[in-house]
Amino acid sequence: PATSRGAMTLWAMDPAARDAKLAYKALRKKGGDRHAWVLIEVACASSPDHLVAVRKAYCSAYGSSLEEDVAACPLYKEPLKQFLVRLVSSYRxxxxxxxxxxxxxxxxxxxxxxxxxxxxxxxxxxxxxxxxxxxxxxxxxxxxxxxxxxxxxxxxxxxxxxxxxxxxxxxxxxxxSPEKHFAEVIRSSIIGLGTDEESLTRAIVSRAEVDMKKVKEEYKVRYKTTVTKDVVGDTSGYYQGILLTLIGAE
Known part of the structure; x- marks a missing residue:
C-alpha cells in the first residue's frame, strides 16, 4: 500500500534530500498550519550544516532556492512569511x-x-x-x-x-527541545478523526536516527501512554511494521 511505500521511500533517502522533498511538498499544500510546521522543522530541528545541505539539495532537485519558494508561496501572509523566510535562510x-x-x-x-x-x-x-x-x-x-x-x-x-x-x-x-515538538506531531496525527499518515510517517522517519529515544520519553510523560501503543492502535499491516521498527523497543 501507498503508506508503507511512502514510508520506505522517505526512509531510504539521504536526510538532506528527504527534507528538501518534504519542504517542496509542504509549499504546495493548501490548508492548515501543519505544512508550515514542516518548514520550521527543516530549518530549526537539525544542525546549521544540515540546513545548508537541504538548501543545496532543494536547488538541485527543483531548480529554485528554498528561500525564494517560501517567499513566493501564496499560502503564507506577513509576518509569518517573513519569519519562515528568515528561518530557512539562516546559518547559525x-x-x-x-x-x-x-x-x-x-x-x-x-x-x-x-x-x-x-x-x-x-x-x-x-x-x-x-x-x-x-x-x-x-x-x-x-x-x-x-x-x-x-x-x-x-x-x-x-x-x-x-x-x-x-x-x-x-x-x-x-x-x-525538538522531542517536545515531534511528540506533539505524532500525537496529533493519531488523535482525532482518521490518522494523518503523512505527518506520522514524517515525524517517525525523520527522528528515527536522531532523537527517537527522547521523543518516546517525552511522549510517555506528556500523554501517559507510549508511542508504540498509539501506533499499534492506529495503524496496521506492513506500514505498522515499518513504523514500529523505526520507533524501536520501548
Missing amino acids: YGGEHVDGELARAEAADLHGAVAAKKQPLHGDVVRIVSSRSKPQLKATFQHYKQEHGKAIDEVLEGNRNDKLSAMLKTAVWCLT
Missing part, C-alpha cells in the same frame, strides 16, 4: 559559546514583544529566533523564565488561539 553559529549579557538583553526584548505587546512575530523576535545559535537561545530562554517566572513556550501556549504564537512556539521547541 554551531559552537557552544554563549554571551550571558546578550542572553539577558534579548530575553527582555522577547518579553516586551511576546508578553507585553502580544506581537509574537515582532521584528526583534524574528531576528533573535532566526539568527542566534541554539546554546545562545537556550540561555536566553532560561533568563526569560528566571526573570518572568514563566517559560516562553508556556506564555505562547497560553495564547494558543493565536496562530503566530503557535508558530513561534513550534520554532522555540524545534530549536531547543
